[in-house]
Amino acid sequence: MLVAAAVCPCPPLLVPAVAAGAASELADARTACSDALGVLAAARPDRLVVVGPAVEGARGGFPGGSAGSFAAFGVDLSVRLGSGSGGERPLPASLSVAAWLLGHTNWSGAPVEGLGVAESAQAVRCAETGREIAGSAERVALLVMGDGSACRTVKAPGYLDERAEAFDAAAARALGTADTAALLALDAGLGSELKAAGRAPWQVLAGAAEGTDLAGRLLYEDAPYGVGYVVATWS
Template identity: 60%
Template sequence: MLVAAAVCPCPPLLVPEVASGAAAELDVLRAACAEAVAELLAAGPELLVLVGSGAEAEVWTDGGAGSLRSFGVDLAVRLPSGGVGGPELSPALTVGAWLLDQADVALPTHACAVPDDAPVERLLGLGKGLAGLADRVGLLVLGDGSARRTLKAPGYLDDRAEAYDALVARALGTADTAALAALDPALSTALLAEGRAPWQVLAGAGEDAGLRGRLRYEDAPYGVGYFVASWS
């Protein structure tokens, strides 16, 4: 069953080597992510599962590795357990693996990539399945909010973006699985909110877990909504 979850955004700029001279701009966000991961580990999971967006549905159960070379940094990371075989981790999962590496995690770890257009019911069902993989499962869920929060945002300004992100922040901060499950896929896609699919996997996993939520960070640097939350 699900005993804890950490929700973090997954911009490559979270990795200082990628951000380079602008690394200090996200120091507060990095600290919040580190605290969320620490609380996740403190819950004593026997299995960790990373969930993040990917071009197609993929699962890693025996290790896996990702690279930040496409972002101009010769840095590779791998999941804490197992080898490095199989397909390369998606960018979101690569950032998640980096977060676990920073925390010196040595637990058995799986990873799951979900495409942005995955149907809601399939995501909820996946979450329930992941929660049943062990007696004590912890999730690290990687996903960004709308990328249309400001005029300079990657997707330009959309007046619906702020309200959408506010709803997500409330849901993550209160462990409201019903609100996450109700996120509209079409609106999420229009607002470039890549976290929709991973958050709905979390909703399925946490539906009957009785967890409480805490929002650690909410902001939109660079016009993209970023949230850090802990469920325990």
């Protein structure tokens, strides 16, 4: 059963070593993520599953101890997702950021596992995956990694799309109020057009939370670099 969840953005720039001189620009987001992980720890889960978007070849499960790297971003920094022997496949970027966050906050709670999901995954399949995760242990927590639209300004990765702000506002409202129905109603096609990498992971969360009475809390919402970032907790 899902007992708590934290929602965090997953840009590699969240890691100070990657952001370098721009590290201070995401300091508030980083602090909010640390606070969100504190909520997960307080819930005392038996199992923590990290869910994030992944490209083909980096999808599916990752055991505890799986390694990731930020070498692709020009930084000689490696991370591990919790403890354990890991596996042969490297973590996708979203789970590497999660591994850094967990290490940064000295996570010492439940065993950690990862799951990379396709950004194109349909809501029904995402919800099914969430229900499977929630039923895997008596007390399950989720760390859900994912960004909103990448089309909030002309300098954004996806340029400016006037639909982006409304999409992000709806997502932030749903995440901040633990509204599972509203999350599942987010349009996969529109999310893809807006390059919203968090849509599928958020819908996994919605499926996992079905039948619970968790309350949501929005800790951070902004769009630096023209990308929607949200930090929220469900507990």
